[in-house]
Amino acid sequence: MKAFAYVNPSNESDALAALRSGGIVRPLGGGQDLLARLKDYLDEPDRLVSVKGALNREAAATGDGGLRIGAAMRLFEVAEHPEILKRYPALAEAASTVGSPQIRHQGTVGGNLNQRPRCWYFRQEEFVCFKKGGNRCFAADGENQYHSIFGNDGPSKIVHPSSLAVPLVAYGARFRLASASGEREVAAADYFTLPSMQTVQKENVLADDELLTHVILPAPGNVRSGHYEVRFKESRDWPMAFATVVLAMNGPSIDSARVVLGAVAPVPWRAEDAERVLRGRLLDDAAADVAGEAAVRGAKPLAQNAYKIRITRTAVKRAVLAAAGRSV
Amino acid sequence: MAQNDDPAGTVSRRDFIKTVGATSVAAGVLAPAAPVTAQGPAALGPGPVPVNLTINGRARTLQIEPRVTLLDAVRDHANLTGNKRVCDRGTCGACTMIVDGRTVYSCSTLAIDVQGSRIRTVDGLANGDDLHPVQEAFCAADGMMCGFCTPGFVMATVALLEKYPKPTIAQARRELDGNVCRCGTFNRVFEAALSAGGVNRG
CATH class of the missing domain: 1.10.150.120 ([2Fe-2S]-binding domain)
Structure with a gap:
């Protein structure tokens, strides 16, 4: 990797100032994605700003019954946090399956949300794709078995790599973004961006001099949630497709639903058809079936990933069953 | 590999690595300091800087670049070669060390980023010939x-x-x-x- 200078600020404003200190500057969280990218020359910053000591690492109750999670919280802490386990169990479950114990010990909430895609063409220095300023997506007509089946009309066929992003969109979280000139809040659903030729080199709206500092979860209300990941093997790997469902309940019936899919699109993918068919239904086996069917309506597989339609349907079905308290 | 560059076989791989380490320290003396940021703490590097690590209970100060991983710092600069460098991408686990009580991939951790932490490597487990x-x-x-x-x-x-x-x-x-x-x-x-x-x- 290219040599870089290192800054270790102890508070947010120093960290934000350091991001504007000239040249290419990148924030360093747990480093589990960033260091690999530097070693492979996918990114060649002049300076790293270590943000673990500068950003908040707690989960604190908000005034309106929600929860505010600092971006420096480690993934294992999210997975074990009593309030998250109790009120946002799909988020705890997603955190508990990221990578391996070593990755969960080091990896942060901010880093998980802002990691770059796992596409094997993107990860190889030799393939100069759209995301690296090139003029093609090698996955479009290449080895695309792990690529997108939704939202793939644009220039890049990646799937978004973050496991936390999916339950966070499903729970209606917001992200606090800060820069040296101010701060803003963005809904998780609006943070991640589908690739266009103008935006293809990034996966979200975060500016280079901004930090994602907090994840803000609304009060869950009377909801049931479920999360299910389909994996190729039992041990550590990225899931091939997964789903979080969050169901607002009215007695035994579903008032409204959020169904969000992971590893199938360049962003966490809202399955709006599935949300529609769940509305007003009893939460039972039949609901799981129709939600699974509706969730994959409109999927456009690439040459090698039609199998993802079937496992996505299964992921949604089992996530609904999990929300119903059934073991799946 | 290093040993192939030495036809007489007189330089071991480990000695070769030590030599490389010493060379980079010498080069660091001449490296210009990075400009200080307008506010907050100064930037360190990109040349070698003193990095204070507590490895297996012993405090060490290593003169290394900020880009040096914990694994390379421990193996090539602190001469504790028990933990291995295999994938160097946080995938295989051969570099696993325990930092502040939890396992980490030392290949995917910057040494400069774990100053003040308690670092345990496989070299620190045995008591002489008495295995853990x-x-x-x-x-x-x-x-x-x-x-x-x-x-x-x-x-x-x-x-x-x-x-x-x-x-x-x-x-x-x-x-x-x-x-x-x-x-x-x-x-x-x-x-x-x-x-x-x-x-x-x-």
Whole structure:
């Protein structure tokens, strides 16, 4: 990797100032994605700003019954946090399956949300794709078995790599973004961006001099949630497709639903058809079936990933069953 | 590899690495300092800077560049070569060390970023010839073939037993999930991990 200078600020404003200190500057969280990218020359910053000591690492109750999670919280802490386990169990479950114990010990909430895609063409220095300023997506007509089946009309066929992003969109979280000139809040659903030729080199709206500092979860209300990941093997790997469902309940019936899919699109993918068919239904086996069917309506597989339609349907079905308290 | 550059075979691989380390320290003396940021702490590097690490209870100051990983700092600069550099991408687990009580991939951690932390490597387990119980258990269960992954598995097992003194097989599988044995000795690794339960020591 290219040599870089290192800054270790102890508070947010120093960290934000350091991001504007000239040249290419990148924030360093747990480093589990960033260091690999530097070693492979996918990114060649002049300076790293270590943000673990500068950003908040707690989960604190908000005034309106929600929860505010600092971006420096480690993934294992999210997975074990009593309030998250109790009120946002799909988020705890997603955190508990990221990578391996070593990755969960080091990896942060901010880093998980802002990691770059796992596409094997993107990860190889030799393939100069759209995301690296090139003029093609090698996955479009290449080895695309792990690529997108939704939202793939644009220039890049990646799937978004973050496991936390999916339950966070499903729970209606917001992200606090800060820069040296101010701060803003963005809904998780609006943070991640589908690739266009103008935006293809990034996966979200975060500016280079901004930090994602907090994840803000609304009060869950009377909801049931479920999360299910389909994996190729039992041990550590990225899931091939997964789903979080969050169901607002009215007695035994579903008032409204959020169904969000992971590893199938360049962003966490809202399955709006599935949300529609769940509305007003009893939460039972039949609901799981129709939600699974509706969730994959409109999927456009690439040459090698039609199998993802079937496992996505299964992921949604089992996530609904999990929300119903059934073991799946 | 380094040894191929030495036809007489008089320079060991380790000596070669030490030489390279010394050269980069000398180069660092001449490296210009990075400009200081407008506010907050100064930037360190990109040339070598003093990095203070506590490795196996011993304080060390290494003169290294900010880009040096914990693994390379420990192996090439502190001369503790027990933990291995295999994938160097946070995938295989051979570099597993315990930092502040938890396993980490030392290849995916910057040394400069763990100053002030308690770093434990496989080199610190044995007391002279007196092996750590986990090391004894790996020998007794024949929990290795080529042995390259073993230092990482041993460290992950030490952490497992500190978390669960008498682990179940499910706990062992989950806590050792970040380590890979390409010879496929997993069953004997698990056997070693379970048999070492209850006899753990620091």
